[in-house]
Amino acid sequence: MASTPFSCGFAIIIGPPNAGKSTLLNELLDFKLSIVTPKPQTTRKKITGIYHNNNCQIIFLDTPGIMKPQQKLHESMLGVIRNSLKDADIVIALLPYSGKKDFVDREFAEELFNEWLKPAGKPIIAVLNKSDLVSEERQHQAEEFVMNTWNPVKVLSVSALRGKNLPQLIEAIQPILPLKYPLYPEDTLSTAPERFFVSEIIREKIFLLYGREVPYSTEVVVDEFREQHENDPTRKDLIRCSVIVERDTQKQIMIGQKGAALKKLGQTARKDIEEMLGRPIFLELFIKVRPDWRKKNNLLKSYGY
Numbered sequence: 001m002a003s004t005p006f007s008c009g010f011a012i013i014i015g016p017p018n019a020g021k022s023t024l025l026n027e028l029l030d031f032k033l034s035i036v037t038p039k040p041q042t043t044r045k046k047i048t049g050i051y052h053n054n055n056c057q058i059i060f061l062d063t064p065g066i067m068k069p070q071q072k073l074h075e076s077m078l079g080v081i082r083n084s085l086k087d088a089d090i091v092i093a094l095l096p097y098s099g100k101k102d103f104v105d106r107e108f109a110e111e112l113f114n115e116w117l118k119p120a121g122k123p124i125i126a127v128l129n130k131s132d133l134v135s136e137e138r139q140h141q142a143e144e145f146v147m148n149t150w151n152p153v154k155v156l157s158v159s160a161l162r163g164k165n166l167p168q169l170i171e172a173i174q175p176i177l178p179l180k181y182p183l184y185p186e187d188t189l190s191t192a193p194e195r196f197f198v199s200e201i202i203r204e205k206i207f208l209l210y211g212r213e214v215p216y217s218t219e220v221v222v223d224e225f226r227e228q229h230e231n232d233p234t235r236k237d238l239i240r241c242s243v244i245v246e247r248d249t250q251k252q253i254m255i256g257q258k259g260a261a262l263k264k265l266g267q268t269a270r271k272d273i274e275e276m277l278g279r280p281i282f283l284e285l286f287i288k289v290r291p292d293w294r295k296k297n298n299l300l301k302s303y304g305y
């Protein structure tokens with residue numbers, strides 16, 4: 001068998017909120033890089049994850065879910081998707097299986113293919129996720145329907161959660177990538193700094209621990225990340241973060257009865273941060289109220305949106 005030439009390029013993962021975009025990225029990388037929760041609109045910024053094998057290097061861009069913008073924060077999230085699309089060589093259009101007659105959310109798919117992807121003019125692989133929830137027969141019907149309706153380069157059913165059909169996805173991407181050489185060293189998993197992932201882990205725990213509007217009204221900023229000092233007997237890094245909320249009532253909810261909720265948040269976040277960094281840390285969280293931060297350009301900008 002002739003050996004395949006090496007290839008490299010950028011692949012955007014794009015789709016509706018809660019489709020499993022971040023789960024897919026993590027499964028492909030075999031590393032939990034991007035935060036995942038059962039709630040929609042978990043991802044707010046572009047997450048770059050680099051996949052390596054002997055034949056290719058794929059720089060995956062995990063993006064926020066496409067939604068109707070209701071405030072400035074959402075507009076900036078849509079801007080992230082637009083810019084990532086410009087950078088991409090290939091598009092992974094991720095559509096979750098729906099229980100409905102059309103297999104996937106047809107209205108959303110129309111918008112995705114016609115308004116977002118057609119003008120971009122990039123090769124598209126349609127990936128139908130959560131295939132563990134539907135029969136094989138339905139998967140075949142859905143693949144045929146999607147191919148005939150939107151005409152992507154390829155259609156694949158996968159289960160990001162179960163890791164099903166992911167090698168096939170890599171095989172489909174590999175020949176389309178434009179570069180013949182890798183852009184990053186083989187041990188590079190992402191281009192974002194550790195402190196970004198620290199703030200993301202805390203946000204994930206907030207999404208998991210708090211209900212209603214609280215996670216959506218929250219942002220996390222790393223104020224200080226002091227690496228362990230050799231003279232420090234504890235040898236622990238110190239990480240100080242602000243947890244930004246919009247109102248005093250949310251601050252009270254974040255803190256909870258006698259500080260119990262905040263304590264739990266700190267403990268669960270610290271555990272995962274320590275696992276990511278591979279060393280023990282001190283984590284300090286301060287709750288701050290910044291009224292309507294999601295609507296204010298200057299605050300959004302200072303939080304990196």
Ligand SMILES: Nc1nc2c(ncn2[C@@H]2O[C@H](COP(=O)(O)OP(=O)(O)OP(=O)(O)O)[C@@H](O)[C@H]2O)c(=O)[nH]1
Nearest residue numbers: 017018019020021022023040041042043065160161
């Ligand atoms: N059954 C099933 N659930 C899945 C699959 N992939 C992801 N999920 C679940 O779907 C939910 C959303 O997953 P995420 O990976 O956070 O989805 P996302 O598209 O990144 O969502 P946003 O960042 O909010 O846009 C989580 O509860 C996942 O466990 C899958 O293949 N099968």
Ligand SMILES: [Mg+2]
Nearest residue numbers: 021022042043
């Ligand atoms: Mg996500």
